[in-house]
Amino acid sequence: MSLEKKDEMDHKGWMKRKDLTPVEATFLTALIWMDKRLRIVDYLELLEDLYYKVNLQMPKSHTEQYDLDNKFWYWYPLYALGSFSTLAYVVAAVSGALLGFYYAPAQTGDPSTAYNSITFIMTDLQFGFMLRSIHRWSAQVMVAAVFLHMLRVYFTGAYKEPRELNWLLGIVLISLTMVFGYTGYLLPWDQLAFWAGQIGVEMSLSIPLAGEWIAQLLFGGFTLSQATLQRMYILHVFFLPFVVTALIAIHIGIVWVQGIAEPH
Amino acid sequence: MTAPSDDDGTHGSAERPHNENGTETVSGTDADGRRDVVVPMRLYKTVTVFSTLIAIVGVVVGFVLLDAATIRLSLLRRLVIGVLGVVGIDPPSTLLSAVLAVAGLAAIAFGGGVYVLGTRFRARGMGNPQEDADESSDNG
Numbered sequence: 001m002s003l004e005k006k007d008e009m010d011h012k013g014w015m016k017r018k019d020l021t022p023v024e025a026t027f028l029t030a031l032i033w034m035d036k037r038l039r040i041v042d043y044l045e046l047l048e049d050l051y052y053k054v055n056l057q058m059p060k061s062h063t064e065q066y067d068l069d070n071k072f073w074y075w076y077p078l079y080a081l082g083s084f085s086t087l088a089y090v091v092a093a094v095s096g097a098l099l100g101f102y103y104a105p106a107q108t109g110d111p112s113t114a115y116n117s118i119t120f121i122m123t124d125l126q127f128g129f130m131l132r133s134i135h136r137w138s139a140q141v142m143v144a145a146v147f148l149h150m151l152r153v154y155f156t157g158a159y160k161e162p163r164e165l166n167w168l169l170g171i172v173l174i175s176l177t178m179v180f181g182y183t184g185y186l187l188p189w190d191q192l193a194f195w196a197g198q199i200g201v202e203m204s205l206s207i208p209l210a211g212e213w214i215a216q217l218l219f220g221g222f223t224l225s226q227a228t229l230q231r232m233y234i235l236h237v238f239f240l241p242f243v244v245t246a247l248i249a250i251h252i253g254i255v256w257v258q259g260i261a262e263p264h
Numbered sequence: 265m266t267a268p269s270d271d272d273g274t275h276g277s278a279e280r281p282h283n284e285n286g287t288e289t290v291s292g293t294d295a296d297g298r299r300d301v302v303v304p305m306r307l308y309k310t311v312t313v314f315s316t317l318i319a320i321v322g323v324v325v326g327f328v329l330l331d332a333a334t335i336r337l338s339l340l341r342r343l344v345i346g347v348l349g350v351v352g353i354d355p356p357s358t359l360l361s362a363v364l365a366v367a368g369l370a371a372i373a374f375g376g377g378v379y380v381l382g383t384r385f386r387a388r389g390m391g392n393p394q395e396d397a398d399e400s401s402d403n404g
Contacts, residue, residue: 027378031310031311031314031315032310041309044313126339
């Protein structure tokens with residue numbers, strides 16, 4: 001597809017015929033000059049074209065197929081908790097990625113390198129305090145929203161057939177959300193994090209049969225060490241993001257295909 | 265498909281009023297007394313895209329300048345001080361802050377102004393349906 005315009009618009013001639021104030025004429029001339037050189041609108045039109053062509057190839061969502069978009073209960077606020085959770089997740093992901101530029105998961109030194117990197121973010125980095133606050137708050141909000149979303153699904157009966165699979169997926173997701181929270185909680189490696197880690201190790205060890213193996217796997221030993229922090233870090237920034245993002249995509253995809261459950 | 269571009273005023277202009285120097289009066293005021301100018305669709309897109317873009321850049325740059333005026337460890341502020349230092353100028357910190365703050369506010373005002381100016385243009389069929397009707401409404 002070429003960028004040649006289908007019908008070349010004679011901007012100059014058009015402007016001569018209109019009675020524009022000098023400011024308007026200058027404004028339009030400047031914008032037309034930029035448009036001629038940057039061609040942004042042409043590219044946007046190409047994208048729009050592409051969007052519609054792709055859309056024609058997509059299977060229809062349940063909502064489109066049965067024209068359910070104007071059902072009044074769709075607009076109950078509690079039905080927005082799922083998308084609200086997703087939004088909180090995206091905010092946490094973006095702010096977390098930015099924090100990752102400055103955080104170092106090392107235990108060396110006293111206070112530890114990890115703690116020092118957080119101190120640096122909070123005190124020396126421009127907007128660092130805000131960045132970390134956004135990350136923590138969006139994490140808290142996500143946990144709350146996911147929990148309330150679960151309550152909504154339960155009390156409106158949205159878990160019932162044929163949606164059992166998505167309910168189970170949701171249980172996995174809320175669990176992984178809490179693991180996300182816990183692994184992140186340990187990263188500052190301050191007193192709070194350390195003793196939370198200690199409790200985690202002891203909880204793992206209290207599991208019959210598999211306890212020692214789980215403590216080894218998650219915490220890298222029976223006492224807290226560099227291995228613990230490193231594993232928490234990798235879980236938090238490498239393992240969980242991929243798994244949770246994929247599962248959220250599937251979770252939303254299933255909703256898209258099945259449609260939102262009518263309240264019972 | 266993209267929408268067919270609006271006519272460039274060649275047809276349909278016959279029943280539109282002209283003023284004494286033969287140019288069309290395409291502009292008027294809308295209900296709120298704001299001036300609005302009807303432009304072809306393609307030009308409307310240009311205006312919307314670029315005025316929004318310029319507005320965003322203006323406001324963001326403005327805030328960066330305000331930061332440079334108020335935050336000591338601002339990158340831009342250190343850059344400005346460094347560049348001036350190379351030239352051999354060492355401005356007092358208050359003067360630097362004042363200049364940067366004024367520049368920042370000016371950039372934000374410029375962005376806002378461009379955006380507001382952009383809102384007076386519209387394509388046909390986007391305004392008051394009465395004004396876009398085929399017959400001019402001259403109250404009977």
